Amino acid sequence: MPVAIANHYTDRSAEDRCKLSIRSVRIIAEKVQRHLGVSDYNVNIVLTDDDEIRQLNATYRHRDSPTNVLSFPFAEGAEQNLQALPVRELGDIIISVDTAEKESNMYNQQLMYRLGWLIIHGFLHLLGHDHERSSEAAREMEIFEQHLLTQVFSKRSRQMIQLAINVDHVATIRQARGGSEPDPVFAASLCEQAGASGIVVHLREDRRHIQDRDVYLLRKTIKTRLNLEMAANKEIVDIALDVGPDMITLVPEKRQELTTEGGLDVISQKKKLAKTVKKFDKAGIPVSIFVDPDADQIQASHDIGARFVEIHTGRYCDATSEDQRDAEFDLVAAAAEEASQRGLMVNGGHGLNYYNTGRIASLETLEELSIGHAIISRAVFTGIEQAVKDMLQIIHTSRQHLF
Numbered sequence: 273m274p275v276a277i278a279n280h281y282t283d284r285s286a287e288d289r290c291k292l293s294i295r296s297v298r299i300i301a302e303k304v305q306r307h308l309g310v311s312d313y314n315v316n317i318v319l320t321d322d323d324e325i326r327q328l329n330a331t332y333r334h335r336d337s338p339t340n341v342l343s344f345p346f347a348e349g350a351e352q353n354l355q356a357l358p359v360r361e362l363g364d365i366i367i368s369v370d371t372a373e374k375e376s377n378m379y380n381q382q383l384m385y386r387l388g389w390l391i392i393h394g395f396l397h398l399l400g401h402d403h404e405r406s407s408e409a410a411r412e413m414e415i416f417e418q419h420l421l422t423q424v425f426s427k428r429s430r431q432m433i434q435l436a437i438n439v440d441h442v443a444t445i446r447q448a449r450g451g452s453e454p455d456p457v458f459a460a461s462l463c464e465q466a467g468a469s470g471i472v473v474h475l476r477e478d479r480r481h482i483q484d485r486d487v488y489l490l491r492k493t494i495k496t497r498l499n500l501e502m503a504a505n506k507e508i509v510d511i512a513l514d515v516g517p518d519m520i521t522l523v524p525e526k527r528q529e530l531t532t533e534g535g536l537d538v539i540s541q542k543k544k545l546a547k548t549v550k551k552f553d554k555a556g557i558p559v560s561i562f563v564d565p566d567a568d569q570i571q572a573s574h575d576i577g578a579r580f581v582e583i584h585t586g587r588y589c590d591a592t593s594e595d596q597r598d599a600e601f602d603l604v605a606a607a608a609e610e611a612s613q614r615g616l617m618v619n620g621g622h623g624l625n626y627y628n629t630g631r632i633a634s635l636e637t638l639e640e641l642s643i644g645h646a647i648i649s650r651a652v653f654t655g656i657e658q659a660v661k662d663m664l665q666i667i668h669t670s671r672q673h674l675f
C-alpha cells in the first residue's frame with residue numbers, strides 16, 4: 273500500500289534551501305515499509321513545522337515543546353499480532369521539518385537523510401519499539417535503525433535483484449493459431465514456481481498477443497506481482513484501473529513495430545502523462561516509466577510523479593562491438609545512478625539474454641529486471657521452469673561479490 277503523505281509544512285523556500293522533496297519522502301518511506309515487511313499496511317506521514325508538533329506534543333505527551341517526530345499507532349500493542357488488526361492500518365507519523373532541518377545542520381547530514389532516520393524511527397515506534405522503555409530497548413532500537421538506514425540509503429544494496437518475467441510471447445504462439453494453447457496464465461504460474469518475483473504482460477492496443485482475458489485471469493491467479501505494461505491511452509488505462517495490477521509500466525507503442533522500440537518520450541508529453549500517473553496514484557497503483565538511459569527523461573519522469581523508471585537496455589544488448597557495448601553499459605549505469613539519486617526505484621529491461629544479463633544485474637542501483645523473449649525462447653528447449661532457473665542463477669551470482 274502506498275504511504276500517504278500530508279504536507280502541512282508551508283515554508284516553500286525549504287525546497288530550495290534544504291532540498292526538501294515530498295516525493296523522495298514517500299519513496300524513502302515506502303522503502304522502509306518494504307524492508308520492515310509491512311507493505312500491506314497503511315501508514316500516514318504528516319510533515320509539519322515546530323508550531324504544530326509542539327501543540328501535538330503538549331496535547332498527547334504533556335510536553336510543551338517542539339520535537340522531531342511523534343508516532344501514533346493505530347492500536348496500542350497491535351504489533352504483537354498485526355494480523356489481528358481490524359484494518360490494515362499501522363498509524364500516523366508526524367515529523368517536524370523545522371526540527372529535522374536544525375538537526376541535519378547540527379549533525380552535518382543532508383535533510384533527506386535526517387528525514388529518513390526520523391521516518392525509520394517513527395515506523396519502529398508504530399511497530400512497538402520504544403527507546404524510553406529501558407536502556408536495552410534503546411540500544412536494540414538504535415541498532416535496528418542503523419541497519420535500516422544502511423538498507424534504505426546504501427547504493428550498495430545487498431538485496432537480491434528481482435526477476436520479473438514477461439510472458440507475452442507465450443501468447444504470441446497461442447495467437448498464431450487463434451486457439452487457447454499455450455496459455456500465458458499457466459506459463460506465469462510456472463514462472464512463479466521456478467522463483468520469478470513478478471509477471472509482466474503488455475496489453476497492446478492491437479491485442480497482438482496478450483488478451484483482456486489474460487490480464488483479468490492473471491490478476492486472480494498470480495501470487496507475486498503483476499506489472500501491466502501499456503501505452504497511456506484511454507481504453508487501456510480504463511482496463512488497467514479496472515484490473516488493478518500491482519504496478520504499471522508506461523511504454524510507447526507503435527502499430528508497425530515488432531517490439532517496443534525505444535523509451536517513452538516523457539519530455540514532449542509531460543502534461544498528458546502526469547494526468548495518467550495521477551489517475552493511477554489515486555488508485556494506489558505505482559507507475560513505472562520505460563525510458564532510454566537519458567538524464568532529462570529521468571528528470572521528467574520524476575517531475576510527473578512516477579515512482580519507478582525502467583531503463584531501456586536495448587542498445588546495450590544490440591551493440592555490435594565491445595567498445596559500443598561498454599559505452600552503452602556506461603549510459604545504463606549512469607542513468608540508473610541518476611534515477612536512484614532522485615529517489616526513484618529503478619528497473620531495467622529489453623533485449624536481455626543469458627549472455628548479456630550478468631553485467632546489467634551487477635548494477636547495485638537496479639531493483640528488478642524485466643525479461644521475456646530470451647526466457648520464453650529457451651523454454652522451448654528446456655521447459656519454462658529450467659529456463660527461469662537458469663536466468664535466476666545468472667542474476668544471483670552477478671552480485672555475489674557484495675555478500
Ligand code: PXP
Nearest residue numbers: 532562621622623642643644645
Ligand atoms: N521491458 C519492456 C518495457 C518491454 O517493452 C519489453 C518487451 O516487451 C521487455 C522489458 C522485455 O524485453 P525482452 O522480451 O527483449 O526480454
